[in-house]
Amino acid sequence: MIAPGAARRLRLFGLVRKETLQILRDPSSLLIAFVLPVVLLLLFGYGVSLDANNVRVTVVVENPTPEAERFIASFANSPYLEVSVMRHRADAEADLVAGRADGVVVLRADFAARLERLDTAPIQLLLDGTEANTARIVRGYAEGVWSAWARQEAMARGRVASVPVVAEPRIWFNPELRSRNFLVPGLIAIIMTLIGTLLTSLVVAREWERGTMEALIATQTGLVELLAGKLVPYFVLGMLAMTLSVAMAVFQFGVPIRGSIAVLFGVAAVFLIGALAMGLFISTVTRNQFVAGQVAIVSGFLPAFMLSGFVFEIGSMPGWIQVLTHAVAARYFVSTLQTLFLAGTIWPVILPDLGAMALIALVFLSATAARTRKRLD
Amino acid sequence: MTGHAVKPEPLVTIDGVAKRFGGRMALDGLSAVVMPGRVTGLVGPDGAGKTTLIRLIAGLLKPSAGAVTVCGFDSIADGEDVRGVVGYMPQRFGLYEDLTVAENLTLHADLRAVTGGDRAAAFQRLLGFTGLEPFRGRLAGALSGGMKQKLGLACTLIRPPRLLLLDEPSVGVDPLSRRELWRMVYELVDQGIGVLWSTAYLDEAERCQSVMLLNEGRLLHSGDPTDLTRRMEGRSFVMRGLDTAGKRGALAEAQKRPDVVDALIQGRSLRLVMREGASAPVGAGAVEPVRPRFEDAFVSLLRTSGGDHAATGVVPSITATAPAADEGGFPVEAVDLTRRFGDFTAVDRVSFMVRRAEIFGLLGPNGAGKSTTFKMLCGLLPMTSGTARLAGISLAHAPALARARLGYMSQKFSLYPDLSVRQNLDFFAGAYGLAGGVRRAAVARMIDGFGLRPFVGSDAGELPLGFKQRLALACAIMHEPAILFLDEPTSGVDPLTRREFWAHINAMAGQGVTVLVTTHFMDEAEYCDRVGIVYRGAIIAMDSPDALKESARDAGLPDPTLEDAFIRLIERHDRARETA
């Protein structure tokens, strides 16, 4: 007989090795751990951009005059706009309906004449409200171009300071406002949630369904060994996927990393333990892979996507949804990731986030321990 | 650690144990002991509470009343100590199918703290003991049913337990593997280990030194199985020399008689068990008394204790109109059926013909190719070469037309568990193209014929096993097929449910339906008019059960069973292969 402590270590080691072998032999878990992150990163890194760079604006010039030409030129000079010129308002409006234009600027036939008379010469900007976000961005661009044009016109006519205050934006951390720079770090939180929660939600349920759990609990294996035996291999898997994702973010997408890498991995470890514990909890409660998978997607993946501030601003959501977001661990991880990548090791942001993640991990771990029984009833 | 004590103390003491699940009493006021150094059989019909009792002893369930003591430890209070002395193999043994044989063993060695030289010795002993040595590197999922059970046993024996709990270890295991399993268990018993073996197969109960007979959560008998068998002395008879029609008529006749407790077809004979005090039966064939079996006692005990959920005498009459007149020739023709999977030839030029109204069985160990043959015949799997005709229609040319003539029922019963009984019937009627009044009439006939009326609104998944089986059969025959395919129809089913099922099949064969059945279960093969023994992808023998038994008779085996004959034939085949 060997000492109880040594026996415990031996059991834990055996369980970890078993789980590792199972992971290595199951292509679907490797697919989720390594292929899915790469696909998602590529899609988000290259495919998804919230920056409207190629805004299609149609300028309707009912009466081509030099004034109108100057106006068109200032629009055409903007790097963000793709300008096309039309003579008839009806054609441009049809483009707007068909979604071929994001915005229409209309210079009426009497534009030059009114300008000459120093009368009001209104310029109309029509936006496509079915793309509300793009419309807002188009409005910003159009306003910028318009005010630059107005200043030039004033100077050309020898007047001064018709634009008394000039806004001088300075964007920190991400001066070109590349959405990739904040989407890619946020995406790491989504990937870690997927690996942590979706994969582990299936593993305990699988043991119940296949009857192996009954054989396991009939041995002297303790609760802690049982849970740790599941956590350790998936933790390693998750950290490997994390390393892969960070490497891709930095080397493939050129996202700067301004904070401490050690802190980054430390925070990721805490988050991952929480996500794994949540998956184990789902698995332990449902004991059924089908339901566990569904619950993991609805309660893990989708909130991480929608309610974490990854794409959608939490502060702009209705109050009751903001309350909900506090229970989503990914919310804290996204905030810390964006800070560590783009800003630096800013403890006043990281520490509260870390505390919240640790609390969530603790809650799920103890809930799982409480629900894991060494009996069948 | 263990040895023969002079006066052995019981390993397990079950004291007034009850277990309730919700409102249902799974076990009620049970008291019994399990002794070391012997095999104790735990027998009873499905749902009797066998698995619940084993889980209670393993400390996996908490008794609602009473207590279980294992080697002096309370199963709940001293759960950890109990787990240290008990080896437990659940029904579907918890093997990791994606791990190899050696990796499964290593895991269990880790879990039971067997290290170093002990481990190497245990591996060597167990791999030799189970004959798994050549398969160390094979994935557990790729093993046959019998090898899986042996590996499961090896895993529980890594550290020799004082008590071994085996929950239905022989389900899905062919006769050869079953014999080896028993040999292994006897070796353990000789070392003083106590074994509790739960089973629905009653020939196994006869091999136990002691049995616990459970029914509906109550203990009907505890002790030596021969005590029970002895009580049946003078009540068991065999009626010999019946022809096909005669045995079916005699069976139907016998099942209607109040003085017959049990009637069972065995090849060309009919085995009868009479009620206590009844006189010897008379019938078409010669009647002679035979030595009673444990199964006689079991059936008699259950039927007289009123615990028989599957009706005895009354065979629900399915008044199916007899299938359309004979098309001539054989309803089932298989010529040179061959199926290859890559390099592996699963079925090699198998040919046979089945006559109208014949019950034909394909008998063979797991992986011999009988399921593959079967699947090709019902069009579930394309054949590599060969031809098959059903009711004279070629499967290759008119598959839908051929399929319309056959009914199919598989081991899993293949019902929609979330649909009600009536919805299942309605669906299958529709799938076979029955509509309107014809469909309503067919559904009503099945509901009445199979006694499903009380359950029409219940979900099929919630039915008791016997009724599930009736429903599956009803769904398969409501379009009045000329040919019925049965794939391991009663594997793992208790004897009473099996009897009821075969009563239906016999009635249908009597009405002219041709039946093809696969099985690895001897009792089922006894019902067949002819049996083809499938081994290594070929039919190595094909004859009536009686003739097969006759061929195995010699000085050493004056009265061979079908199982003896089966094993003899396979051994003979293997020897011929080796010399060739």
Add this chain to the structure above:
Amino acid sequence: MWSRLRALIIKELLSVWRDRKSRFVLIVPPLIQLFVFSYAATYDVTNIRIAVLNEDAGAPSRDLIARFEAAPDFARVLHLDDASAIARVIDNRDAVMVVHLGVDFSRRLLAGVPTQAQLVLDGRGSNTAQIVMGYASTIIGDFNRDWAALHKLTGPSAPLIERAWFNPNLLSLWVVVPGLMGILTQVVALVVTALSVARERELGTFDQLLVTPLRPAEILIGKIVPALIIGMAEGTLIVVAALLWFRIPLVGSLALLYLSLFVFLLSIIGVGLFISALSGTQQQAILGAFLFLVPAIILSGFATPIENMPEAIRMLTLGNPLRHFLVIVQGIFLKDLPAELVLASVWPMAVIGTVTLGGAVWLFRNRLR
């Protein structure tokens, strides 16, 4: 043949409905998603926390700051004392933007010299930064106009008059809810078809089906029609919720919307059957459906505009049925998209549907042989 099909369709609908788990999957997640995500998936930027650092004591600077404080989208305005605080509030995410007015702000303004208002923005959320910057420009623009009017500075008077068509207040909700109609019906139709065959395989009933006289084509139609019915019902539920609960206008033709939904569902069901034919277990079917759904949603234009994607990926989106359906559903809800434009997006879905359904039939025949 009709009675066989009818039996299949009834069976399929019953087994989806009577199984507690699949009923749950059909009802609960879509409802949660519809209500939570309709409100959560917002690009509206409101309740912003900003900070101001005003080093100038003049009245004009106080006027400008007051305008920031009064703006409805800014929830809280922090007042900073010195420039070193700017880094702190931005770093710690206490404010998304700091408006910094220098010491000579009023003096320059009164002297008629153009002066600057520095806006420091947190680029960690670039979309938010962009929009907040837009808000600030509008406030400063208003200030300028009033200042010019007050001080009789006349320039060319060519005001930019904006009007957003179809969605005058640019509400995200009006865009998101019709979009969710596409996403949620896609999820439901896909999951129902992807799981149906796998479930029958696990139960063993698939073999039972195959030994009946049902032809493979009939079995497939028996899977397609129920999924269509379920998808249509789900779509109807969302349309009703959009009109009655979310109060979103429906200005286009309902008939065209249903025609498009029908074609869209067929193309998705084809994908579902494809996954189903490939997977042996429900587990694989779930993972397969998931692997299709995530990219399909990302590349649909639901969350981010397709025009921003690189050329290669833009080509890829043409094969995504959801991308075409979103154009239609948002168009019909908000802008009465004319029939010829609807049809221009319907035919690509019809092509995709033909390919996926044809592929599924082919795969089924192959797997059965």
